[in-house]
């Protein structure tokens with residue numbers, strides 16, 4: 001699939017598959033080498049931690065986001081607010097930006 005014109009940190013995306021399907025969230029981390037993204041509040045996994053007083057860690061269950069494959073999320077266009085695919089455009093000043101294929105709005109500011 002040649003769909004992934006890359007999602008970047010700070011983008012809002014919608015989840016396409018899995019238990020969080022339909023959820024939207026902000027990308028808080030991109031793992032380019034694994035083609036994965038971490039989305040705020042999405043794909044939470046519970047981790048059991050042991051208390052470690054030296055590092056001031058209380059034992060218990062913490063929830064944290066697990067990475068999702070980049071192909072399982074879809075960009076939400078900040079201009080039209082719809083899930084969309086991204087295109088590329090070169091601006092007059094030579095800057096490459098990502099654009100929304102639906103509204104042609106520039107996604108990168």
Ligand SMILES: [Zn+2]
Pocket residue numbers: 077078079080081082084100101102103104105
């Ligand atoms: Zn748009």
